[in-house]
Amino acid sequence: MQHYPVFLSVKGQRIALSGGGEAAVAKLRLLLKTEAEIVVYAADPVAEIQDWAAQGKLSLVQRALAAGDLSSEVLFYAADEDHAEDARTAAIAQDAGVLVNIVDNLEDSQFITPAIVDRDPVTVAIGTEGAAPVLARAIKADLEERLSPNLGMLARVGKSFRKAVDALPFGRARRDFWADYYFKSGPRVETQGEGAAAQALDELLFQHVYADAQPGHVAFVGAGPGDPELLTLKARKALDAADVVIYDRLVAPEILELARREAKLIDAGKTPYGQHTPQEHINGLIVEHALQGHLVVRLKSGDPTVFGRLDEELDACDAARVAYTVVPGITAASAAVASIGQSLTKRGRNASVRFLTGHDVDGFADHDWSDLAAPGAVAAVYMGKKAARFMQGRLIMHGADPFTPITIVENASRADQRVIGSTLTTLPQDLADAHLTGPALTFIGLSPRRAAATLTKFQQQELA
Numbered sequence: 201m202q203h204y205p206v207f208l209s210v211k212g213q214r215i216a217l218s219g220g221g222e223a224a225v226a227k228l229r230l231l232l233k234t235e236a237e238i239v240v241y242a243a244d245p246v247a248e249i250q251d252w253a254a255q256g257k258l259s260l261v262q263r264a265l266a267a268g269d270l271s272s273e274v275l276f277y278a279a280d281e282d283h284a285e286d287a288r289t290a291a292i293a294q295d296a297g298v299l300v301n302i303v304d305n306l307e308d309s310q311f312i313t314p315a316i317v318d319r320d321p322v323t324v325a326i327g328t329e330g331a332a333p334v335l336a337r338a339i340k341a342d343l344e345e346r347l348s349p350n351l352g353m354l355a356r357v358g359k360s361f362r363k364a365v366d367a368l369p370f371g372r373a374r375r376d377f378w379a380d381y382y383f384k385s386g387p388r389v390e391t392q393g394e395g396a397a398a399q400a401l402d403e404l405l406f407q408h409v410y411a412d413a414q415p416g417h418v419a420f421v422g423a424g425p426g427d428p429e430l431l432t433l434k435a436r437k438a439l440d441a442a443d444v445v446i447y448d449r450l451v452a453p454e455i456l457e458l459a460r461r462e463a464k465l466i467d468a469g470k471t472p473y474g475q476h477t478p479q480e481h482i483n484g485l486i487v488e489h490a491l492q493g494h495l496v497v498r499l500k501s502g503d504p505t506v507f508g509r510l511d512e513e514l515d516a517c518d519a520a521r522v523a524y525t526v527v528p529g530i531t532a533a534s535a536a537v538a539s540i541g542q543s544l545t546k547r548g549r550n551a552s553v554r555f556l557t558g559h560d561v562d563g564f565a566d567h568d569w570s571d572l573a574a575p576g577a578v579a580a581v582y583m584g585k586k587a588a589r590f591m592q593g594r595l596i597m598h599g600a601d602p603f604t605p606i607t608i609v610e611n612a613s614r615a616d617q618r619v620i621g622s623t624l625t626t627l628p629q630d631l632a633d634a635h636l637t638g639p640a641l642t643f644i645g646l647s648p649r650r651a652a653a654t655l656t657k658f659q660q661q662e663l664a
């Protein structure tokens with residue numbers, strides 16, 4: 201791509217053009233559609249240009265462009281229909297630091313104007329870098345035919361409704377609404393003008409909001425790794441406002457304390473019989489409370505988008521037409537790495553980091569082990585306690601250095617945080633010795649900044 205397409209903001213900006221013949225008129229037709237201030241330099245302009253000047257549509261300077269004329273213009277067109285004159289005027293513009301287009305001279309132009317299909321505010325720009333003007337024209341003709349002449353009007357009316365449409369939940373409900381407007385109710389009234397379109401839109405919005413959308417709201421909130429000070433302000437606000445808080449097993453009790461006193465707290469971590477609550481049941485709980493008109497905070501440890509089965513819960517909300525927002529949180533990997541004085545990525549060591557799960561639905565999760573076994577590779581393993589021996593075997597099988605550093609951070613950011621330095625060889629034994637009881641994150645390829653041996657000794661003392 202030699203030319204990079206952009207839509208330039210020209211409102212209130214000045215665009216200059218040199219030339220007073222047909223080439224100038226052709227460019228001016230398009231330029232006059234913009235909200236820019238147009239200045240034309242021409243000693244002998246054709247009548248059309250003079251008329252535009254008389255109507256106040258552009259300013260006409262009735263002489264040739266001279267050095268010093270240009271300074272703050274955003275664009276300049278040389279439309280002199282004369283090579284030498286184009287070169288002279290283009291040089292003046294260039295000296296003044298203004299971007300130059302020379303009509304019919306792609307080579308010396310700094311920018312080109314694409315073929316456009318104008319349904320303002322919908323504008324389709326077509327460029328072929330000068331390679332195939334015929335093709336550009338054909339595409340333009342095709343689109344002109346395909347896009348209703350009233351599309352611009354529909355879009356303009358739609359734009360003025362954007363704020364009102366915030367009443368609909370984000371996501372599918374809004375997309376459905378706009379699709380109905382642009383493809384169904386809009387086209388039915390588009391020939392009747394803006395008033396009719398606005399009325400149709402208003403009615404459609406009413407239907408969507410009151411017939412379809414449901415009351416209540418769900419905020420999927422990241423509770424962070426445990427330390428309440430690692431909550432976001434948004435998370436605090438959501439907890440302050442919640443009617444219902446549905447929380448996971450790993451959410452720290454100190455964080456639940458922050459929920460509004462009247463809020464109903466529901467533990468989605470286990471059933472009264474000590475088993476995991478099935479996901480469908482959790483989805484049901486979320487939707488059921490939202491449909492009663494409540495503000496439901498679905499509190500998930502760490503970041504809700506990391507190994508949190510968020511999508512299934514979002515799907516349930518979408519299916520029930522319940523509005524939701526997602527509030528990110530600090531994920532366990534970020535909290536854990538902070539405690540060992542390392543960073544997740546490091547120049548010259550690893551340009552990427554992986555977040556892995558030790559387990560998936562099928563048991564131990566499989567990964568690209570040869571990639572992970574490469575020197576310098578860093579991975580943060582979630583839910584990795586039971587999978588330690590499996591991962592060790594896979595990594596060694598794929599050629600990992602047996603002394604690859606491994607660090608386990610238990611209860612990251614919490615008062616009872618522990619850091620266990622290990623290596624690939626000693627990992628299963630070190631884990632067994634550590635008797636982990638809390639959530640733990642395993643780093644492959646990172647050692648704590650302090651020497652692992654010291655830490656291990658420290659751990660042993662602590663455990664004794």
Ligand code: SAH
Nearest residue numbers: 502503506531532582583611612639640641
């Ligand atoms: N959404 C969470 C992850 C949920 S999966 C997040 O972004 O952090 C649960 C796993 O996260 C645990 O098995 C453990 O590996 C890790 N984890 C969660 N909290 C942790 C903590 N405070 N310290 C160490 N690991 C933690």
